[in-house]
Amino acid sequence: MDDATLVVHAGHSSPAQGEPFRAGPTFAAPYRHLGQPDGSANAYARMGNPTWTAYESALAELEGGPCLVFASGMAAVAAVLGTTLRPGDLAVLPADGYYTARSLAGGYLTEMGVRIVTTPTAGSEHRELLDGARLLWLETPSNPGLDVCDIRPLARAAHDAGALVAVDNSTATMLGQRPLGLGADFCVSSDTKAVTGHSDLVLGHVAVSDPGLLAALATWRAQVGAIAGPMETWLAHRSLATLDVRLRRQCETALQIAIALRDHRCVASVRYPGLPGDPAHELASRQMRFFGPLVCFTLADEDTAERWLRALRLVTPATSFGGAHTTAERRARWEDDDVAGGFIRLSAGLENAGDVIDDITSAFEA
Numbered sequence: 001m002d003d004a005t006l007v008v009h010a011g012h013s014s015p016a017q018g019e020p021f022r023a024g025p026t027f028a029a030p031y032r033h034l035g036q037p038d039g040s041a042n043a044y045a046r047m048g049n050p051t052w053t054a055y056e057s058a059l060a061e062l063e064g065g066p067c068l069v070f071a072s073g074m075a076a077v078a079a080v081l082g083t084t085l086r087p088g089d090l091a092v093l094p095a096d097g098y099y100t101a102r103s104l105a106g107g108y109l110t111e112m113g114v115r116i117v118t119t120p121t122a123g124s125e126h127r128e129l130l131d132g133a134r135l136l137w138l139e140t141p142s143n144p145g146l147d148v149c150d151i152r153p154l155a156r157a158a159h160d161a162g163a164l165v166a167v168d169n170s171t172a173t174m175l176g177q178r179p180l181g182l183g184a185d186f187c188v189s190s191d192t193k194a195v196t197g198h199s200d201l202v203l204g205h206v207a208v209s210d211p212g213l214l215a216a217l218a219t220w221r222a223q224v225g226a227i228a229g230p231m232e233t234w235l236a237h238r239s240l241a242t243l244d245v246r247l248r249r250q251c252e253t254a255l256q257i258a259i260a261l262r263d264h265r266c267v268a269s270v271r272y273p274g275l276p277g278d279p280a281h282e283l284a285s286r287q288m289r290f291f292g293p294l295v296c297f298t299l300a301d302e303d304t305a306e307r308w309l310r311a312l313r314l315v316t317p318a319t320s321f322g323g324a325h326t327t328a329e330r331r332a333r334w335e336d337d338d339v340a341g342g343f344i345r346l347s348a349g350l351e352n353a354g355d356v357i358d359d360i361t362s363a364f365e366a
């Protein structure tokens with residue numbers, strides 16, 4: 001079945017006569033449980049919850065491998081790093097990936113004796129760094145620069161070198177690209193973003209190609225306690241049904257915005273993997289089904305960018321991405337990304353594209 005059909009039905013069983021289409025969330029701490037905790041039934045809700053199980057089975061269908069839900073995207077990132085890396089191990093990370101993942105690796109993991117090397121997402125310099133590596137971490141398209149790397153050959157090179165491969169798929173989502181099908185061992189996602197898409201919850205998940213990798217992640221989750229709330233998980237599963245519709249609309253609008261920005265005299269440069277002529281377009285067209293909601297562009301300087309943000313009437317100034325509202329922020333305000341002062345990361349929402357473009361260009365005039 002097509003993804004548009006799968007997202008509606010994934011993780012749901014057909015309702016019996018007189019039953020609702022979906023069970024509500026299960027709110028629990030302990031469960032009634034007699035005898036030894038042998039894993040056959042829930043004993044305590046840090047280890048398992050039926051609302052997680054339903055969402056995880058939906059994600060497994062969409063990702064192409066078994067899945068675990070986590071309290072946030074960062075909890076999912078930390079679980080993969082924490083279960084794969086030991087003191088003395090070498091990990092190859094993107095130099096231009098999500099900054100909190102980079103700072104976790106460069107800070108805590110380095111202090112724990114893990115050796116971290118970084119390389120830009122674009123290109124294939126990863127190959128030269130893989131000798132002796134335990135983990136290759138990719139993020140494509142990268143946040144915030146929207147560079148793209150070729151997952152399949154890089155995964156093959158990493159496996160030849162004896163390394164595991166993790167792909168942070170938060171900007172693309174599993175409908176945009178399926179890293180497990182391209183050879184990754186782990187697919188990591190911040191479900192805070194387009195997967196849930198309403199800017200009202202924080203959540204993450206990890207999908208794996210080999211069910212054997214799941215046990216260590218489940219133990220990590222139970223020990224660290226980075227567990228998802230049942231309400232957030234239930235809302236996430238509810239939102240999956242509209243993922244295909246939302247992404248289609250967001251990506252169409254993102255492309256129209258990118259074209260309008262490319263042709264505007266106030267804009268020094270624009271990046272969107274779906275934009276013909278973008279340095280990532282050819283590779284992204286081969287690898288991705290949707291190019292994602294993020295568009296990045298550069299204005300003259302910090303002051304111009306701040307004045308543009310303040311002149312917007314419809315686009316909401318906010319961080320994060322993938323939600324129903326079109327949002328934009330000056331990325332350098334976080335001081336952790338190596339971007340120009342006038343660099344804007346915009347996330348296309350579900351509003352009418354013409355209205356959004358009018359707002360963007362009116363703010364330029366203002």
Ligand SMILES: Cc1ncc(COP(=O)(O)O)c(C=O)c1O
Binds near residue numbers: 072077098170193
């Ligand atoms: C690429 C990427 N990975 C991971 C995360 C972390 O996700 P969360 O904020 O849900 O912890 C983010 C958040 O912005 C992200 O952009």
